Amino acid sequence: xxxxxxxxxxxxxxxAWPLVFAAWLIATTATLAVLxxxxxxxxxICTLCWYQRIFMxxxxxxxxxxxxxxxxxxxxxxxxxxxxxxLIAVFHQLLVMGVIPESIKPCTQGVPCSTTVVTWFGFLxxxxxxxxxxxxxxxxxxxxxxxxxx
Amino acid sequence: MNQKTLFIAALTILLLxxxxxxxxxxxxxxxxxxxxxxxxxxxxxxxxxxxxxxAEAPVVIVEFLDPACETCGAFYPRVKQLLAANPxxxxxxxxxxPFHNGSDKIVALLEAARMQGKFWPVLEALLASQTQWAxxxxxxxxxxxxxxxxxxxxxxxxxxxxxxxxxxxxxxxDLADAKTLNVTMTPEFFVNGKPLPSFGFEQLQxxxxxxxxxxxxx
Numbered sequence: 001x002x003x004x005x006x007x008x009x010x011x012x013x014x015x016a017w018p019l020v021f022a023a024w025l026i027a028t029t030a031t032l033a034v035l036x037x038x039x040x041x042x043x044x045i046c047t048l049c050w051y052q053r054i055f056m057x058x059x060x061x062x063x064x065x066x067x068x069x070x071x072x073x074x075x076x077x078x079x080x081x082x083x084x085x086x087l088i089a090v091f092h093q094l095l096v097m098g099v100i101p102e103s104i105k106p107c108t109q110g111v112p113c114s115t116t117v118v119t120w121f122g123f124l125x126x127x128x129x130x131x132x133x134x135x136x137x138x139x140x141x142x143x144x145x146x147x148x149x150x
Numbered sequence: 151m152n153q154k155t156l157f158i159a160a161l162t163i164l165l166l167x168x169x170x171x172x173x174x175x176x177x178x179x180x181x182x183x184x185x186x187x188x189x190x191x192x193x194x195x196x197x198x199x200x201x202x203x204x205a206e207a208p209v210v211i212v213e214f215l216d217p218a219c220e221t222c223g224a225f226y227p228r229v230k231q232l233l234a235a236n237p238x239x240x241x242x243x244x245x246x247x248p249f250h251n252g253s254d255k256i257v258a259l260l261e262a263a264r265m266q267g268k269f270w271p272v273l274e275a276l277l278a279s280q281t282q283w284a285x286x287x288x289x290x291x292x293x294x295x296x297x298x299x300x301x302x303x304x305x306x307x308x309x310x311x312x313x314x315x316x317x318x319x320x321x322x323x324d325l326a327d328a329k330t331l332n333v334t335m336t337p338e339f340f341v342n343g344k345p346l347p348s349f350g351f352e353q354l355q356x357x358x359x360x361x362x363x364x365x366x367x368x
Binding site: 040041042 | 160165
């Protein structure tokens with residue numbers, strides 16, 4: 001049947017399901033959290049944050065499409081988003097930490113990306129949370145790819 | 151299927167947390183805004199502010215206004231209607247919140263016009279021509295001048311008054327009070343010291359109606 005081609009449901013592939021589900025959980029939590037910061041708490045949004053949103057939000061939509069029915073190829077479509085998002089998030093974090101000098105700072109108008117609005121527990125900032133979220137999603141998707149290709 | 155139930159449960163919980171959090175947060179903010187306004191009554195009304203309506207009117211609307219803000223311009227005629235609908239009952243006090251780039255220069259223009267007793271006609275002329283002197287959200291005082299012609303102003307005197315330190319002081323005080331009262335967006339209204347629960351003309355109308363009803367009951 002042709003549909004079997006689209007839905008590889010071997011036991012090995014199915015074992016990747018929880019990984020993709022976890023990635024979706026993180027992406028959705030991040031999406032809702034960032035909407036809460038911006039739309040409810042009215043935190044200012046810097047340019048780099050917009051780019052990270054652009055890569056995070058589609059993940060919350062695309063990943064469930066690969067969960068029901070399970071289609072391991074969703075990893076192929078989601079990984080570039082997660083990877084690029086991780087790159088921007090790391091860049092943003094380096095900017096906040098001052099590793100990247102002011103002169104390469106891409107946003108001079110509006111809210112400067114090098115300032116952070118909130119810090120929890122003395123170290124946790126929104127850019128750092130973004131780095132953690134993107135890197136975890138990337139790692140989960142890579143693991144899912146390994147498992148389902150075996 | 152088990153997986154489907156898990157997915158739907160997770161999604162439901164996340165959405166519930168989000169909406170619950172949003173409602174809780176806005177309620178807290180509203181409470182806090184009232185408390186801030188209550189604690190800083192002195193910052194709400196200053197002697198220097200332009201006012202409209204009778205001094206002994208029972209309802210006082212304090213409006214923080216940015217002459218370059220489009221929403222302020224859109225609200226202005228409706229606020230005037232509100233005043234006209236309740237003659238002698240409402241006093242409007244204008245405070246400046248020039249948040250737009252270059253808007254402080256426009257405020258100086260208004261204050262200079264006020265020295266000649268032409269504040270309200272100039273304000274109305276400027277709000278009506280806002281799109282022409284504030285392209286791309288940047289107020290340009292040079293573009294505003296032509297819209298003041300025909301109002302009977304002594305332009306030379308005005309140009310001189312613009313740089314008056316008194317005007318600078320008024321702007322500085324209003325901005326400081328806006329900060330104290332947590333005014334971050336314009337227009338912001340306080341009716342008898344109470345801030346708007348959420349932004350909108352209906353909310354302002356409601357607050358004014360409540361204040362009018364409260365004074366009638368006395």
